[in-house]
Amino acid sequence: MRIPFIKMHGLGNDFIVLDGREDALPALNAATVAELADRRTGIGCDQLIVLEPSHAADFRMRIFNSDGGEVEACGNAARAVAIYHGTQASLETDGGVISLSPQDGGATIDMGQPRFEWDKIPLAYAMDTLTMPVGWDGLGDPAAVNVGNPHVIFFVEDCDAVALEKVGPQIETDPLFPERVNVNVATIESRETIRLRVWERGVGLTRACGTGACATAVAAMRRGLVDRETTVALPGGPLTIHWDDDDRIQMTGPASESYRGTFEWDEFA
Template sequence: MVPFRKMHGLGNDFVVLDGRAATLPVTPARAAAVADRHFGIGCDQFIVMEPPAPGADVFMRILNPDGSEAGACGNATRCIAALVAEERGADRVVVRTIAGELPVERLPGGLWRADMGPARLGWQDVPLAREVDTLHLPLALGPVSDPAACSMGNPHATFFVDDLDAVPVTEIGPRLEHDPIFPQRANIGFAQVTAPDRMRLVIWERGAGLTLACGSGACAAIVNAVRRGLTQRRATVTMPGGDLIMEWRESDGHVLMTGPVATSFTGTLDLEALAA
């Protein structure tokens, strides 16, 4: 039996295992079994804490519900940082993922601010299947068109719409995720700017589907909104699960994300039994 912790950031939920002391028998199939909301525990991402490389406090491995590996997850980054900070009595933690190092600091009011690193704006960085302007992709489906794309360690496309409630996200999200222009698939965001410092956002996550919140998706949304001249560099992004305070810092191009973390419950699981 393996201990686990169920955590979430704005309803974006995770099953977290600690593999720092010993290697865990985690496979894509077992991660998918745990993530299943009917036959497993249920989560948007399956997270394994692993020993860090020099310069970091913990390595965070991220697996989607379909077993694929993700390079970034902003809400999970804050959750893992909060766990490690509590262990060490620290106010600052560096979380490493396959996409790089992410410094996270504790703020008053139970909030955590993660430096998600620089947005990558080149077509090869997203990546896209061919050379196109990442500010205006030649992509349209149903009521949406003309998204902007960037990478936050994972690929994102953001569609800006006038009425978010009118977008059939569950219908077009899967088709856009798998569009041939995205050779590694993509997270698809639908954003409605409501003020220079506010926007609403719904995300269809690559490998996970519709989620209550997506930290890296909020990062991509603020970056793409600023590139389009739609918002200020600091704005509140409201998702179905709640608000994140986002900032695309002008001095170095890093994206800062501020929000809460929470633990829902703890328990133990049998990875082999769930996979079977």
């Protein structure tokens, strides 16, 4: 059975998109996702995206990391899906319903309201999520934000100097985070600019993370470090994050289609 796919990316964070809204796809499992995501023997991607019908929104997006695990939200994928869909739409994710507004070369995504309660991150036990009294290998006093998936954010003098490939997996799998966590290290450049690197759970170091940019910007805004609209500069490029008066996060940035193809399902099942 040959399955069509669309290869897309947002600032270098790349996706395989499978459209199952009209014709149902075979059942996915973690092994199949990991095989497809393999950059040597599969198509290769950071995340595999599956579009499905929805009763709660115009359609649904399921998100699988390259290790095969399913996650709740992905801002870069939402922008890619927005330009693929082509018109404004509501999108159901496991992290909630968000809205898509495609633009030339990208999209604005209403990512919804951030959550700060310790049990909504979630954490293993109660603590202040604005300045958490914890640390790992020189990184301390982080903030935690859930923007559809969990993030912990460390504000440091130079995020490029942090050995994120070493400390990232330690923090991701720490028992403090029962659902694991995305790890962000950020440097405040000005009232309007943040420099950011992200260790993404189930993926590793990534060129861009839309939810990480949202979580980091909101954490910086809560601490009074930046204005309510700021540019987050990731290794793959910049995103504009606006936290509006209705407590909703608006993320604007580019996305693009790389190519289309088909694959034989049975070769990866």
